[in-house]
Structure formats: structure tokens, C-alpha cells
Amino acid sequence: MYSKELMKGTLKTIVLKLLKEHEKMYGYEITQKVKDLTQDKIQLTEGALYPTLHKLESLGYVYTEKKEYNGRTRKYYLLTESGQAEATEKINEFAEFVLTMKFIFNSKLAAE
Amino acid sequence: MNQLNSTQLETLRNDLKARGLSLFVLKDELLDHICCLIELEMEKGISFDEGRQIVFKNFNSAEMLRNQKKTKWIYQSKKFKRKFKSVLSAAAVIMLMMVGGVEAQETPDGHPIYGDCELASGFGIRRDPIYKIKRMHSGIDFKAKAGTPVVATADGTVLEAVSNPDGYGNKIIISHSGEYKTLFGHLSGFNVKTGDKVRKGDIIGYVGSSGRSSAPHLHYEILQGDKKINPELFISK
Known part of the structure; x- marks a missing residue:
């Protein structure tokens, strides 16, 4: 698991990226997907995930669909049009950020 | 499952x-x-x-x-x-x-005198300085030297710039867009004529003692429609 600080800045990007690749996902599904993809290295807690989803909803990046599932309500999240754009932007920004971080680490290694 | x-x-x-x-x-x-x-x-x-x-x-x-x-x-x-x-x-x-x-509405909030003056008589019932009886004073009087410039207190159009030997003497009435009109009395001279467009601060005339006046002063009125209202409530600068 990574530090809270690191996760705080990336959670939104992770969620947007997953929603971009899957038409619609519900909360638990997102946590499982992240867990699988990162081989348990990133385990999203409910306490972090749902507020992020709600925040994205309040910003108009996602909308929800409710479906009855075995007597309970399942809430699916889907990207809106502006959410698609935001996802692309966040993904690109992060990819570039990773690259930039590499420069920093590589230069440090070179200096040593 | x-x-x-x-x-x-x-x-x-x-x-x-x-x-x-x-x-x-x-x-x-x-x-x-x-x-x-x-x-x-x-x-x-x-x-x-x-x-x-x-x-x-x-x-x-x-x-x-x-x-x-x-x-x-x-x-x-x-x-x-x-x-x-x-x-x-x-x-x-x-x-x-x-x-x-x-x-749509120009509020006459300027001061009508460009130069030294003092407020000599306010708005309301007063003892008339000439008739010596209690009468309504429907404007305010500024005591100033004859020739002191009188300026428009808001943008408007000169409705009247006329000589009236009784009462107001040389008088200017400016109509402001909306409901206000301003009146300037007892002037010694005009700098505008009827129909001129004026901007707030433009010199329209000069302080004098024409008409029913005992000394150089400006009589200034603000009319809201036909109602004369206290100009002191308007002058902000």
C-alpha cells in the first residue's frame, strides 16, 4: 500500500481512467478492479472511494444509474461528456508527471 | 454465487x-x-x-x-x-x-457650483427674505461671488435657458433622462442655449442676482416629475 498523500492525489485519476475504459462500474467493482490490476498494491477503501465518486458527480464528470440487484440497489457510475474530457486530461497529465518524476530520479542517479 | x-x-x-x-x-x-x-x-x-x-x-x-x-x-x-x-x-x-x-435615469448628484460658495438657505418653509413672510423655499440657495461658474449636476438636455425678469431671473432648466429636472436661477449669464446637450460638470452659466434676488446667489432646484424635492439629499460631490 502507498501513502495516503500519494493516494489522495491519484484516486481521481484512477477512477476516471477505469470509468473511461468500462462503460459503467459500481463502487465495489472499482475497488476489485484496482486491486486486481495492481496486484493488491492499491486497495481503495470505501471511505476514500465513495467521496471521490460523489465529488466527481457533483462536478458533473460522472452520472449514475441505479439498478435493482437481488433486492438491493446497485449504483453504477458513468462518465459524462465533460468527464470523458477530464479523464483524458488527467490521464495525460499523470503520464507526463510520471515521466517528469523519472527525469528527477534519473538525474539523481546520474549525479551519484 | x-x-x-x-x-x-x-x-x-x-x-x-x-x-x-x-x-x-x-x-x-x-x-x-x-x-x-x-x-x-x-x-x-x-x-x-x-x-x-x-x-x-x-x-x-x-x-x-x-x-x-x-x-x-x-x-x-x-x-x-x-x-x-x-x-x-x-x-x-x-x-x-x-x-x-x-x-434611463440620470440622477443629479453633482454640486451645481464650481468654486467657492456657501449654502445660504435650505429647502423648506422659511421667512422669505424679500416678502418677509413665511413661504415655501422650493430649492436651496448658494451664496457665491457673481460670475462663479454654475455647472450641470448630471448629463442632460437644456430645456430652457431664458431670461425671466421676475422670480428666477436668468433661468436654466435641464432635463435629465428619467424623471429628474434641475433648475438654476438668478444667473448673471448663460453658457448654453435651449436644446443643448450637457454633460455633468459642464459650465452652463454664472452666478448672478437677476430676478427676485437681493444679492448674488444661485437658486438650485431638483424636480422629480413636477414635485420639487430637497437638492441637499442629492448632492454627493
Whole structure:
């Protein structure tokens, strides 16, 4: 698991990226997907995930669909049009950020 | 696949409720989430009750509670923002109306004298300095040296710039867009003629003692429609 600080800045990007690749996902599904993809290295807690989803909803990046599932309500999240754009932007920004971080680490290694 | 039945769902609903996690926007998906976790445990071959214990043991209620507050806040602020937006747009409309109103309504808030003067007589009932009886004074008098420039107190059009040997003497009336008119009396001379457009601060004439006057002064009136109102309430600079 990574530090809270690191996760705080990336959670939104992770969620947007997953929603971009899957038409619609519900909360638990997102946590499982992240867990699988990162081989348990990133385990999203409910306490972090749902507020992020709600925040994205309040910003108009996602909308929800409710479906009855075995007597309970399942809430699916889907990207809106502006959410698609935001996802692309966040993904690109992060990819570039990773690259930039590499420069920093590589230069440090070179200096040593 | 292990599917939870309605009794089990009810049990979990109460579990969440007991932990204070029953916020309208969250409770359904949280219940679904917990159910999924328990079903996952049950797939390993354990009972509902065991699964329920494991899941709630790992479940960070405190964090969830904190974040429930956050979520609540997000939703309330969203509502608030919506309200705020409507208030804002209402304010914008009012502002527009006001801006439009400024165009439609020139308020004579300038000082009519450009130079030294003193307010010699206010608005209202007073003992008339010439007739020596109590009379309404429908404007205000500024004592100033003859020849002191008199200026327009707002943008407008000169309605009258005429000599009237009785009463007001050399008199200018300026009509301002909207409901106001201003009147300047006892002038020694004119700098404008009837029909001229004037801007606030333009010199329109000069202080004098023409008409029914005993000494050089400016008699200044503001009319709202036909009603004469106290100019002292308007002069701001």
C-alpha cells in the first residue's frame, strides 16, 4: 500500500481512467478492479472511494444509474461528456508527471 | 454465487444504521458494497454471520463516518451552489436593470457650483427674505461671488435657458433622462442655449442676482416629475 498523500492525489485519476475504459462500474467493482490490476498494491477503501465518486458527480464528470440487484440497489457510475474530457486530461497529465518524476530520479542517479 | 436473502439484507441495513451510516445518497451503495464483500467471503465457504463479522472487522466505520459528512457536505454545497447560482443570476438581472436604469435615469448628484460658495438657505418653509413672510423655499440657495461658474449636476438636455425678469431671473432648466429636472436661477449669464446637450460638470452659466434676488446667489432646484424635492439629499460631490 502507498501513502495516503500519494493516494489522495491519484484516486481521481484512477477512477476516471477505469470509468473511461468500462462503460459503467459500481463502487465495489472499482475497488476489485484496482486491486486486481495492481496486484493488491492499491486497495481503495470505501471511505476514500465513495467521496471521490460523489465529488466527481457533483462536478458533473460522472452520472449514475441505479439498478435493482437481488433486492438491493446497485449504483453504477458513468462518465459524462465533460468527464470523458477530464479523464483524458488527467490521464495525460499523470503520464507526463510520471515521466517528469523519472527525469528527477534519473538525474539523481546520474549525479551519484 | 452466494446471494444474500432479504433477511440478511435487513440485518446489514441495521448494521449500517447502527454505525450511523445511513446518509440517503450513500446507504444504498454502501449496503451493496458490504453485500459484495460478504458474498466474496461466503464464496470461500463460510457462513453469512462469519462473513459479516470479518467484513465489519475490516470495515473502517470511523473513516466512513467522516467521509459521510464530507459527502453530505458535497451534496449540500451542490444544493447551496445551485441556490447561490440562482441568487447570483437574480443579482445579475438586478445589476443589468440598474445599469439600464442608469442609462434611463440620470440622477443629479453633482454640486451645481464650481468654486467657492456657501449654502445660504435650505429647502423648506422659511421667512422669505424679500416678502418677509413665511413661504415655501422650493430649492436651496448658494451664496457665491457673481460670475462663479454654475455647472450641470448630471448629463442632460437644456430645456430652457431664458431670461425671466421676475422670480428666477436668468433661468436654466435641464432635463435629465428619467424623471429628474434641475433648475438654476438668478444667473448673471448663460453658457448654453435651449436644446443643448450637457454633460455633468459642464459650465452652463454664472452666478448672478437677476430676478427676485437681493444679492448674488444661485437658486438650485431638483424636480422629480413636477414635485420639487430637497437638492441637499442629492448632492454627493
